[in-house]
Amino acid sequence: MKITPGKLSGMKAVSNDRGVIAAAAMDQRGSLKKALAKERGADVSDKDLEEFKSLVTEVLTPHASAILLDPEWGLPASKRRAKNAGLLMAYEKTGYDAQTPGRLPDLLDEWSVRRLKAAGADSIKILLYYAPDDPKSINEHKHAWVERIGDECRANDIPFFLELIGYEEGADEKGSGYAAKKPDIVIRSMKEFAQDRYGVDVLKVEVPVNMKYVEGTRAFGGTKAYTKKDAADAFKRAADAAGKPFIYLSAGVSNAEFTETLELASDANVPFSGVLCGRATWKDGIPVYGKQGASAFRQWLENEGVKNIDNVNARLQTARPWYSFYGVKSADELAR
Numbered sequence: 551m552k553i554t555p556g557k558l559s560g561m562k563a564v565s566n567d568r569g570v571i572a573a574a575a576m577d578q579r580g581s582l583k584k585a586l587a588k589e590r591g592a593d594v595s596d597k598d599l600e601e602f603k604s605l606v607t608e609v610l611t612p613h614a615s616a617i618l619l620d621p622e623w624g625l626p627a628s629k630r631r632a633k634n635a636g637l638l639m640a641y642e643k644t645g646y647d648a649q650t651p652g653r654l655p656d657l658l659d660e661w662s663v664r665r666l667k668a669a670g671a672d673s674i675k676i677l678l679y680y681a682p683d684d685p686k687s688i689n690e691h692k693h694a695w696v697e698r699i700g701d702e703c704r705a706n707d708i709p710f711f712l713e714l715i716g717y718e719e720g721a722d723e724k725g726s727g728y729a730a731k732k733p734d735i736v737i738r739s740m741k742e743f744a745q746d747r748y749g750v751d752v753l754k755v756e757v758p759v760n761m762k763y764v765e766g767t768r769a770f771g772g773t774k775a776y777t778k779k780d781a782a783d784a785f786k787r788a789a790d791a792a793g794k795p796f797i798y799l800s801a802g803v804s805n806a807e808f809t810e811t812l813e814l815a816s817d818a819n820v821p822f823s824g825v826l827c828g829r830a831t832w833k834d835g836i837p838v839y840g841k842q843g844a845s846a847f848r849q850w851l852e853n854e855g856v857k858n859i860d861n862v863n864a865r866l867q868t869a870r871p872w873y874s875f876y877g878v879k880s881a882d883e884l885a886r
Contacts, residue, residue, distance in 0.1 A: 551876045553884040556707025557751060561872060562881050563636035563672035564616035564709070565824075569871025569881060571752070571797050572863055573616040573636075575828030576606045577624065577675070579644035582836075589840025596623060601844055603627040606832050609851040611635035613859045618675055618826055620644075621661055628670055638711060638826075639671035641699070646679060652688035653679035653717065655695055663702040673709040674699075675754065675826075681717050682738040693742075700749025711826075713754040713799060714739045729760040729775040733784035737791045744793030752872065753796040754826050757811050758784040761803070767814070769807045782818040795823045795872040800830035805858040812865035823872040831858040 553561070565571050579599075586594045586602065600623050607627040611617050616636035619628050622644075628637055641661060646653040655678055663674055676699055678692060696712065703710035716735040721728045736758040743750055761767055763775035776784070789796070798815070800808045808830040815822055832855050839847035873881045 551878075551884060552886045554707050554886060557709050558881060558885055560636075560672040560709040561751065564638060565636075565872060565881075566615040568869075569823075569873050570866055570869045571616065571824030571826065571872060572614055572866055572869075573618060573638065573797075573824065573826045574606070574610050574614040574831060574859065575618040575799070575826050576603050576627065576832070577618045577620040577640040578828060579620055579622060581644075585833075585836050586840050589837045599623040600626045602839055602847070604630050605839075605844060605848050605851060606855070607631050609848065610831060610855055610859050613856060613863065615824075616672070618828070621658065621666060621669060625669060636672040637670050638673045638675045639666045639669065640675050640677070641666060642677050651719065652684055652691070654688070654691060655679070657699075663699075663706045663708060667706050667708050671708065673711055673751075674703055675711040675713060677713040677715065679715050679717055680739045680742075681719065682735060682742070684719070693748075696743065696748045696750070700747075703751075704749050709751040710749055711752045711754050712743055712748070712750045713826075714743065714756070715801075716756060724760070726763055726773050726775050729763040732756075732760055733758040733787070737784075737788045740788055740796065741791040741793070744791065750794065752823070753792055753794060754799050755788070755792075755796050756801055757798055757815065758788040761807050761811050761814075764814075768810055769803075778814070781814060785815050785818040785820045789820045789822070795875045797824045797826055798822055800825070800827040802829045802833070805830045805834075805861055809861050809865050812862070816865065816868040819868075821870045821874070823875070824866055824869050825862060827859070827862050831855055831862065834858075 603624050604627040608630045611632040618638040620640040643656045759781045761769040762771040764781045765774040766778045835850045838850045
């Protein structure tokens with residue numbers, strides 16, 4: 551197995567010296583704007599969003615291998631990242647049209663992979679809502695969409711990170727009924743997009759269980775959907791389905807819950823290659839910024855934010871280098 555120079559360079563840029571992706575995520579847009587406006591009790595400006603993202607980037611990237619930003623409000627922040635931190639850029643529009651079935655994806659109108667790379671991106675990230683049992687017409691639309699992006703990343707020789715978020719139309723995705731189905735949804739989605747036709751270099755995935763329904767965990771909420779053994783088995787089956795390097799996303803859970811999740815993955819000896827973790831590190835600072843402003847938020851980040859990202863990093867000791875998937879001992883062995 552060999553990798554093209556641009557893909558190899560991009561992967562090395564977003565990984566640490568162990569080949570593990572210990573990345574922070576700050577590409578939230580619509581949800582962040584609503585959350586800040588709620589805390590402030592007033593509208594939030596473009597300048598506010600740029601400032602929030604810049605503060606997170608400046609304070610947390612010394613502790614991260616990379617930062618994920620969006621080109622809409624994240625470009626000023628990208629200039630303030632630590633020298634050691636690579637840059638992933640989001641290419642999709644935020645959210646989806648709730649009036650149209652299937653949570654169909656769309657790309658940013660004025661951006662392309664070529665333009666994102668020219669703006670400094672080391673890797674490209676796309677978020678896709680995916681339900682394996684959706685009607686064929688919806689999923690074929692999504693399959694073709696991802697294929698096109700994969701080809702665009704190949705043409706521009708840059709790594710392609712695909713973020714998969716599962717769902718079931720009409721279901722309560724935080725409820726116990728969906729929790730029971732989540733392992734199957736995550737595993738089938740990973741298996742689909744691991745195919746070479748999509749050109750994905752790294753799968754950014756949800757953990758295959760909802761920790762609040764795993765009996766015996768600190769996060770357990772009282773209703774059981776799985777035992778700890780069931781959860782460990784789900785982690786292993788998802789890893790087997792990956793077929794390529796994969797990393798975990800934090801999905802908006804608390805820092806305590808996400809770090810316990812990583813402990814469970816480690817105990818199951820799952821060969822994940824790191825994380826792209828956003829809200830589990832900085833979301834508790836939203837009220838601080840909204841009510842007290844930038845200086846107070848910076849202070850919160852320097853204390854609680856750094857503590858949160860260090861908690862995550864401490865759980866990456868068992869993460870495997872992304873290049874170990876290819877059976878080599880160093881990234882440079884993959885060079886063409």
